[in-house]
Every structure is written in structure tokens, then in C-alpha cells.
Amino acid sequence: MRSTENTSTGPRLSSARSLERTPAAVLILLAAILAIFVYGMIAAMLGTILPDLSDRFKLTPTQNGTIATAQAIGLMIASLAVGPLLDTQGDKIGILLGLVFIAIALFGLPRSGGFGSITLLMFLLGVGGGIVVTAANALTSAVSPDHRATALNLVNLFFGLGGLLTPFISANLFNRNWVRLCYTIAVLTVVVGVYQITVPMPAPAGGSGSIFTQAGPILSRPILYLLGLFLFLYISCEVGVWNWLARHLIAQGIPESRALNILSLGFALGLLVGRVAVSPVFKSVPPVTVLLIASIAMAITTFLMLQTDKPGTAAGLVFIAGLAMAPVFPTTLAITASAFPQMTGTALGFVITCGWAGLAVSSRIIGAIAGPDPRRIRKALLVLPAFSVLMIGLNVAIWISLR
Known part of the structure; x- marks a missing residue:
């Protein structure tokens, strides 16, 4: 079964093999790492900011559960729907679209007016996260077809780093100021998006x-x-x-x-x-x-x-x-x-x-x-x-x- 790791063929992979072990591949993998890192940070946000949101807007446990469910639904819808877009338009479009949704949600949360707007913004955050995760993993797989299991494990390492960093920043640098946390990660998301724009990426794989x-x-x-x-x-x-x-x-x-x-x-x-x-x-x-x-x-x-x-x-x-x-x-x-x-x-x-x-x-x-x-x-x-x-x-x- 070693062929699972190194014998894939097809438009996406054949075009990517010429990139592997080149400076361009390093830049592309860095783009995937940054995207996964951003998702790791927002994945840890709900548990980090929800207690403060609950206190501010007097949210009930049932409403907290609805907010978490809205984010999960956003993740599912986005992951399922974005695949054809990646195959026809390319992974860059997917990553950028996901980062846009994330930035909108993060800039909007500090201005939210209550349960309804928070639920909508967390749904958008889930949509952005689902798109980014699917697109970044597809990009990593395309750029490193001969070593994709190794590459995907290393890239997804940065999901964990992002997840650990969010509560650390909140507790130790911002004194649990969730508004500053939202704006900080939103600005980081924009910066990562700008980097994605500058990096050439493999052509779409659609047949x-x-x-x-x-x-x-x-x-x-x-x-x-x-x-x-x-x-x-x-x-x-x-x-x-x-x-x-x-x-x-x-x-x-x-x-x-x-x-x-x-x-x-x-x-x-x-x-x-x-x-x-x-x-x-x-x-x-x-x-x-x-x-x-x-x-x-x-x-x-x-x-x-x-x-x-x-x-x-x-x-x-x-x-x-x-x-x-x-x-x-x-x-x-x-x-x-x-x-x-x-x-x-x-x-x-x-x-x-x-x-x-x-x-x-x-x-x-x-x-x-x-x-x-x-x-x-x-x-x-x-x-x-x-x-x-x-x-x-x-x-x-x-x-x-x-x-």
C-alpha cells in the first residue's frame, strides 16, 4: 500500500511535481501553513470568548449551544460546497474567500448587538474556517504529491500551534479582552490574505x-x-x-x-x-x-x-x-x-x-x-x-x- 503515498497521477499532481523541492514550493507551503495557523486561532476562539460574550449579553446555556451549532453548520456547508470551486478555479480562490469570511466575522463580532448577530457571525466564521481548511489541505496535497502524508502532518501541526496561541494571548497579553483579541486575529487574517495574493499557486485540477x-x-x-x-x-x-x-x-x-x-x-x-x-x-x-x-x-x-x-x-x-x-x-x-x-x-x-x-x-x-x-x-x-x-x-x- 505504499503506492498511496507516491503513485498518484492526474492534472493537479503532474503539474505540481515540477514544483516540488523548489523555492516556489516553499512559498506555497508557507501559504498553506499560514492559512491553517489562522484557522487554528479561530477554532480556539469560541471557547475563549464565549464566557465574556455570555456575560455581556446575558446569554443562556441554550443560546451558547445554538452559537456553537451555528459555527459547526458553517464548517459543514463550506467544506462540502467549496470542493468543486477548488477543482475548477484553484486553491488560491478558496483560501482567499475563506479568509474574507473570517475577517468579516472577526471585525463584526466586537460590534455585535446580541444573540442573533453573534450567531450569524459565528456561522460566517465557520464558513470561512471550513473553506480555509479544505483549500489549504488541497493545496498542500497538490504541491507535495510524492510526500503528501508527511507534508500534511507538518502543515496541520500549525493548527495546534494556533489553537494554543489564542487562549495564551487572551489570558497573558490582553487580560481576557476579547475585543482586542478579535481585532488582532482579524488584522493577522488580512495580512495572511495579502501574502496569499502574492504567491503563484498550481493551476486548477478540474478535468x-x-x-x-x-x-x-x-x-x-x-x-x-x-x-x-x-x-x-x-x-x-x-x-x-x-x-x-x-x-x-x-x-x-x-x-x-x-x-x-x-x-x-x-x-x-x-x-x-x-x-x-x-x-x-x-x-x-x-x-x-x-x-x-x-x-x-x-x-x-x-x-x-x-x-x-x-x-x-x-x-x-x-x-x-x-x-x-x-x-x-x-x-x-x-x-x-x-x-x-x-x-x-x-x-x-x-x-x-x-x-x-x-x-x-x-x-x-x-x-x-x-x-x-x-x-x-x-x-x-x-x-x-x-x-x-x-x-x-x-x-x-x-x-x-x-x-
Whole structure:
């Protein structure tokens, strides 16, 4: 299955091979890195600014949930709709369009008048984020077809860096001034957009015929749905950790500050370190094999981290869980791009949309199982190892389908 990493053909990739390992490729990859970095910052914004927005506008928990759902819907709609645009007009158009939506939302939030306008702006922020993630990953895949799993893991490393930087800036530099935070990230978004304009990027990958006739063969291939379901399960697990782990640890008697540090310095750091560490592995190990190993490790570590109430042990297991999860998202996208060398953006958009669907439903499933009793969160979080076991089975199906 090594061919998944290095034997793709098609208009997008054949034109990109002439760029690989050239100064132009470095500039293009930097463009993808900056776009992913911006998305990492805005992905962490909701949790950072929502408490202040709630206090300012007296928002209820139900309204907070609606705001989060609006952002998730924006992510799903944008990721699914932008694929054909990338294939026909190019990745640059997609990245710029996404950054425009992000900038509009960030400049508008400090001027919002209440629940309705906040919900609309968070929806636009989700739309911009969904476009940027799909376009930046498609661009990375196109520029580095012979090493796309390695490149995608390294580029997505900057998502984690952006996610860590937003709460750090808010707490330590702006004293939780969310207005300054919005304007700062908005200005950064504009600067990144200007850089995108100046960088030449590969031509669109669209083939002959209408977008509908080209998309038909893609939508008829089972591998697309296997990869989509796989990413749905994975994002459900990752979001489950982000949204529920700290509350589980607190329910076990671990102090809140310690629980939050275990989440940030354990899980988030594990994701960052894991993406750096796994990148050289693809020189000798096929991406599908990496996914299988990661899925097995996820099933084991997510189960074990729920069995302890000792902070030190929990921190170590959560860190290892982060290491296990680190390569899954970018490597799944690498396999998708290799399996669909034409209409790559459309295929990536579909698979990423399936992942965002996991974001939308994961916490609802866990919350429904846990109910009002915090002590039941441990039982509810057994969804994570269960989904990881399902990922193992899907890995086998994906391997068979690719062969």
C-alpha cells in the first residue's frame, strides 16, 4: 500500500511535481501553513470568548449551544460546497474567500448587538474556517504529491500551534479582552490574505466536462464513504476529549486548574509532538498502516485514561492519547487525495464535511449518555474507545478497497 503515498497521477499532481523541492514550493507551503495557523486561532476562539460574550449579553446555556451549532453548520456547508470551486478555479480562490469570511466575522463580532448577530457571525466564521481548511489541505496535497502524508502532518501541526496561541494571548497579553483579541486575529487574517495574493499557486485540477459529470464517478466509489465515516469517528473522539475530558477529571476529584492543564499540556501537546514525530515515518511505512496503528493505540489509551483518578497517571495517558490521535486527520486527507487525483478538492471537501459532522454530534451523544450526573461522564466517554475500535475495522475495509 505504499503506492498511496507516491503513485498518484492526474492534472493537479503532474503539474505540481515540477514544483516540488523548489523555492516556489516553499512559498506555497508557507501559504498553506499560514492559512491553517489562522484557522487554528479561530477554532480556539469560541471557547475563549464565549464566557465574556455570555456575560455581556446575558446569554443562556441554550443560546451558547445554538452559537456553537451555528459555527459547526458553517464548517459543514463550506467544506462540502467549496470542493468543486477548488477543482475548477484553484486553491488560491478558496483560501482567499475563506479568509474574507473570517475577517468579516472577526471585525463584526466586537460590534455585535446580541444573540442573533453573534450567531450569524459565528456561522460566517465557520464558513470561512471550513473553506480555509479544505483549500489549504488541497493545496498542500497538490504541491507535495510524492510526500503528501508527511507534508500534511507538518502543515496541520500549525493548527495546534494556533489553537494554543489564542487562549495564551487572551489570558497573558490582553487580560481576557476579547475585543482586542478579535481585532488582532482579524488584522493577522488580512495580512495572511495579502501574502496569499502574492504567491503563484498550481493551476486548477478540474478535468473535462461539467462539474456534475466529473463528480459522478467520485461519488460512486465506496472508498469515499469509508474515508468519510472514518473521519467522522475520529473527529468524534478528538472533540470528545476537548469538550468532556476536563469535566470527567474534575468529577474524579482532580482540581479544575490541574484538569485544564492535563487537557492543554497533555492532550494538545501530544497532538503537536505526534505530528512532528510521525512525519519521517512515512518514508518507510504506508499511510494506511499508520492509521491502523494509530487506531489501535487510540482504543487502548482512551480506555485506560478513563480508569484512573490520579493526576500524574491521567496526564501521561492523555499525552499518549494525543500522540496516537496526532496523525489521523492529516493522514486520512493524504489517502483521500491519493485515491482521487482528479477532483481532489471535491473529495477532500466531502471527507472533511463528514468529520465536521462528528464535531456536531459527538458532544450530544456523550451528553445524552451522561445526563445531569457528572459521575456518569466516565461511562459516557467509553464512546471514545468504542469508536476507536470501529476505526480499526474501517482501516481494514479501506486497505482492501485501495488494493
